[in-house]
Amino acid sequence: MPTGPSAEEAARDAVLAGLIANIARRDEAALRTLYDRTSAKLFGVILRIQADRGMAEDVLQDVYLRVWQNAASYSPGAGRPLSWLCTIARNRAIDGVRRRSEVQGPVTEDGEDWVERLADPHDSEGTILGRNALQACLGRLDALHRDCIVLAYCEGQSREDLALRYDRPVSTIKTWLHRGLATLRGCLDAPA
Numbered sequence: 001m002p003t004g005p006s007a008e009e010a011a012r013d014a015v016l017a018g019l020i021a022n023i024a025r026r027d028e029a030a031l032r033t034l035y036d037r038t039s040a041k042l043f044g045v046i047l048r049i050q051a052d053r054g055m056a057e058d059v060l061q062d063v064y065l066r067v068w069q070n071a072a073s074y075s076p077g078a079g080r081p082l083s084w085l086c087t088i089a090r091n092r093a094i095d096g097v098r099r100r101s102e103v104q105g106p107v108t109e110d111g112e113d114w115v116e117r118l119a120d121p122h123d124s125e126g127t128i129l130g131r132n133a134l135q136a137c138l139g140r141l142d143a144l145h146r147d148c149i150v151l152a153y154c155e156g157q158s159r160e161d162l163a164l165r166y167d168r169p170v171s172t173i174k175t176w177l178h179r180g181l182a183t184l185r186g187c188l189d190a191p192a
Contacts, residue, residue: 013082016037016085017081019034019037020034035064042060042086042089043060045093046090046092048133049097056093060089062096067085097139136187138150138184144166148173148176149184152177
């Protein structure tokens with residue numbers, strides 16, 4: 001049975017929603033206050049995707065530029081303000097990684113990036129952060145191992161299918177999957 005936010009969370013949401021509403025009216029002081037209250041959290045979201053700290057700082061600034069430009073589009077009925085901000089941060093960080101041509105995973109048959117299929121605009125903040133951690137850890141794997149893991153566990157391809165696809169023996173694919181999953185597990189279990 002899902003429960004709503006606690007009284008403390010609801011009060012924090014109301015403050016953030018009020019700041020966003022003021023930003024929509026071009027209140028620069030509200031933007032500074034929003035930055036002070038949320039930048040550490042958003043920077044953590046960005047760092048899980050964009051490992052380069054300097055690039056992550058640039059992405060963070062871009063996030064607040066986007067908030068300034070799009071604050072009027074925020075609707076409290078569509079979701080919590082921090083989730084909205086985390087989504088912007090996540091999307092800007094992914095865009096930054098893509099601009100640097102770092103491959104995050106194979107695309108599906110219809111050309112869609114598999115990570116985008118995991119996204120749901122109504123996801124909770126914890127779900128978003130977990131997905132960001134998964135994506136960041138997958139990005140650290142060898143490209144072939146990462147692609148095999150995604151194709152096997154997200155697309156349901158068998159080891160035999162992957163062996164044909166990559167022109168490798170099934171035993172090699174099995175090793176890639178085993179090693180890739182072990183590395184992925186270690187990365188996900190590491191403290192943030």
